[in-house]
Amino acid sequence: MVHPSDTSDATFETDVINNDTPVLVDFWAPWCGPCRMVAPIVEELAGEYDGRVKFVKLNTDENPQVAMKYGIRSIPTLLVFKGGEVAGQIIGFRPKSDLQKRIEAVL
DSSP: OOOOEEOOTTTHIIIIITOSSOEEEEEEOTTOHHHHHHHHHHHHHHHHTTTTOEEEEEETTTOHHHHHHTTOOSSSEEEEEETTEEEEEEESOOOHHHHHHHHHHHO
16 A cells, blocks of 8 residues: 655655655644544545655644745645646645545646
């Protein structure tokens, strides 16, 4: 099974910005209930889109710089990056079908 990898303030540019593949970033924190609800959906999608989309998670408590840079005010927030730019944004818990539509729109 494919799992989202962790990214950080230090590795974000390499993991996300400089990646040739579209990247979905899951901004989350351990204390966030809705983040725990969206995590299994992100896991499933990581498997379904393996090779086409990279999935990474960013703990906003431990990595405030990237979260501030992208104006993340509420979590979970999912940002889809393509070519180093934000190509899609999903704020809050959404059903899997909504996330798939956002991902498909970027591919």
